[in-house]
Amino acid sequence: MTSRRRWWLQALVVLIALTLLGVLVNNLTVNLIRTGLGLSFRWLVRPAGFALAEHPLPYAPSDSYAWALLMGWLNSLKVILAALILATLFGVSAGAARRSVNPLLRWLAAFYVGLIRQIPLLLQLLFWYFVAFLGLPSAPNSTGPLSSLLRLSNQGIELVGVPLSVEFSAVLVGLSVFSGAAIAEVVRGGLDAVPRGQWEAFRSLGLTEGLGLRRVILPQALPAILPGLSSQYLNLAKNSTLAIAVGYADLYAVSDTTITQTGRAIEGFLLLLLSFLLFNLLINGGMQLINHRVVKGRQRP
Amino acid sequence: MLKRRPLAVLLGLALLSGCATLGEGGASRLDLIRQRRSLRCGVSGKIPGFSYLQTDGSYSGLDVDLCKAFAAAFVPETGAVDYRPLTAPERFTALRTGEIDLLSRNTTMNLSRDAAGGNGLSFAPVVFHDGQGLMVTTDSGINRLEDLQGQSICVGSGTTTEQNLNDAFEARGIAYTPIKYQDLNQVVAGYLQGRCQAMTSDRSQLAAARSGFADPRRHRILEEVLSKEPLAPASVGGDQRLADAMRWVVYALITAEELGITQATVQRRYNEAKRRPELTRLRRFFGIDAGLGEKLGLNDDFVVKVIRATGHYGEIYNRNLGPQSQVPIPRGLNRLGRDGGVMVAPPFQ
Structure with a gap:
């Protein structure tokens, strides 16, 4: 009786899904035929005709749309990878600080997480870009002990000799600070999953807080942290599309120009979807590799 | 195939009703x-x-x-x-x-x-x-497109603004950095905050945006026009x-x-x-x-x-x-x- 009902339910769900898909595909083909457009990707080899502010490889407007899109993809990859690292640093520090014995550290970390989690990311990015970075003076600070390490101006930033654009820096800082707060909560959850006895044990052994955290608590918390961390990393990659609001030439910004110039919205969005799928498959794959190692490492002794 | 027919009928009806309003008197x-x-x-x-x-x-x-x-x-x-x-x-x-x-x-x-x-x-x-133009601050000393060599230009997405900009600068062999935002408000903010030495849009829009600036007289629209919008x-x-x-x-x-x-x-x-x-x-x-x-x-x-x-x-x-x-x-x-x-x-x- 119950198994028969389940069979019907499943068949119904499949039928509805197929009908919806059919309607969508039918709609798409009918509209494409009506407007005289078929799916075509030949425009990809035509010259793009627009310039890009940042390109990791040589690029000129006479290069193809495909090459311009690749530059956008690499720009996205660059900011995503850098933000992954920075956000992890922020998150682990703030997460650990929330379980610190120092009340000031605990309070600061709670304030950071509380403040950042309540404000939409788009607003934060606009703040970092238009207020913090563009509010800098237009000429870099040339004197002072820091000038060889960090030179700041609203025309660009130089970090130990590496020039970074203001747009890249704003997206990097905005994404890292925002994701860092989410990661801090994941880390705190992982630390709480470790039995209290483990904390008391390392303290009674006379280990310092830092050493105990690194050698005793974190290794045990890691399996609980990693799944939540992966999903924060995936969020970070997807959130990077907000870069267009602050003028960073990421994949979405390049696709946007490409679509308006060629009128190939469907093909453009298909490429965009596939590209983000690729980003997230890369991150997912990497995280699974780490997860696998951590779990295996725990089974060894 | 069968599924498409009612849609064609609907389309035909829509077209017919469109013609009816045209033929009045x-x-x-x-x-x-x-x-x-x-x-x-x-x-x-x-x-x-x-x-x-x-x-x-x-x-x-x-x-x-x-x-x-x-x-x-x-x-x-x-x-x-x-x-x-x-x-x-x-x-x-x-x-x-x-x-x-x-x-x-x-x-x-x-x-x-x-x-x-x-x-x-x-x-x-x-x-x-009308046509796409460029706005600069009067104290920048920029009078012609050539003066923008190596400078940043704030540009919004949509229509063919970026392409027109590139066509004009490339034809004159002027190197520049486009800072592309999603809409005109962000272009204005980036320009006013000094990120770019010039901003570009249709000249009528540049003038309208400028009328809302704190000190409109500090900004000038260059004579050169990059596209035609009659x-x-x-x-x-x-x-x-x-x-x-x-x-x-x-x-x-x-x-x-x-x-x-x-x-x-x-x-x-x-x-x-x-x-x-x-x-x-x-x-x-x-x-x-x-x-x-x-x-x-x-x-x-x-x-x-x-x-x-x-x-x-x-x-x-x-x-x-x-x-x-x-x-x-x-x-x-x-x-x-x-x-x-x-x-x-x-x-x-």
Whole structure:
């Protein structure tokens, strides 16, 4: 009786899904035929005709749309990878600080997480870009002990000799600070999953807080942290599309120009979807590799 | 295949109902306007300098003055105009359904809007040659495109702004860095915060944005124009009498500037022409001889009424977009042909 009902339910769900898909595909083909457009990707080899502010490889407007899109993809990859690292640093520090014995550290970390989690990311990015970075003076600070390490101006930033654009820096800082707060909560959850006895044990052994955290608590918390961390990393990659609001030439910004110039919205969005799928498959794959190692490492002794 | 048939039927029905509104009556819209004793003019109401709703509820701008000029010619007794604020997607539908008599709303004339197989409009002569331009601060020392070598330029996404920018700079061999934002507000913010040495958009939009700046006089629009966006009033295609009347009202404004006939002097010049039969050209223009207005289905003295209502083209331009106005835009291409612009009118003969 119950198994028969389940069979019907499943068949119904499949039928509805197929009908919806059919309607969508039918709609798409009918509209494409009506407007005289078929799916075509030949425009990809035509010259793009627009310039890009940042390109990791040589690029000129006479290069193809495909090459311009690749530059956008690499720009996205660059900011995503850098933000992954920075956000992890922020998150682990703030997460650990929330379980610190120092009340000031605990309070600061709670304030950071509380403040950042309540404000939409788009607003934060606009703040970092238009207020913090563009509010800098237009000429870099040339004197002072820091000038060889960090030179700041609203025309660009130089970090130990590496020039970074203001747009890249704003997206990097905005994404890292925002994701860092989410990661801090994941880390705190992982630390709480470790039995209290483990904390008391390392303290009674006379280990310092830092050493105990690194050698005793974190290794045990890691399996609980990693799944939540992966999903924060995936969020970070997807959130990077907000870069267009602050003028960073990421994949979405390049696709946007490409679509308006060629009128190939469907093909453009298909490429965009596939590209983000690729980003997230890369991150997912990497995280699974780490997860696998951590779990295996725990089974060894 | 079967599934598509009902859709085709629906499409056919939609097309048929579209044709039904087109085929109403054989008379010109001009008769309807005269009967109604007021002109229904489609405007934007949101573009400073072109058509902008004032705090007192009246409209002002170049597009609005054009409406007044048309009304002075079509309904000389009252010159009344009924403004209809329209958004960009609404404007052609409003014309097609007959809600408005004509459109005077920052509309770029192009082939597909003009052609019967496209939007099927009739365009009057161009009243404003817009185009993509660049704005810089006056103290930057930038006077020409060449001065922007190696600088950053703030640009918004949409239409072909980026491509036009690149075409212009690449043709002159000038290197630059585009900082691309999603909409004009961010472009303005980036420019005002000093991220870019210049910002680019249509010149009318640059001027409108500048009118909202804290100190508009610190910003200048460069003379160079990177693309062409000819803006023209439009009416429904297939109504030749209305289209012709609109065309010659615009030409009358331009001719009046060529002849130096202003709002202040039109009455004196008219009286003078009446007294002196040897001023044949002026007498034809004012409709004292020949009856040119009658051929258009208007009063013979429609030119006098038009100039009395709005002044000549140059006066309209200066009132709304001139150096003393809220939204100053260099006249550039919109100067008369003899001054190096493209504004010319065929003879009134």
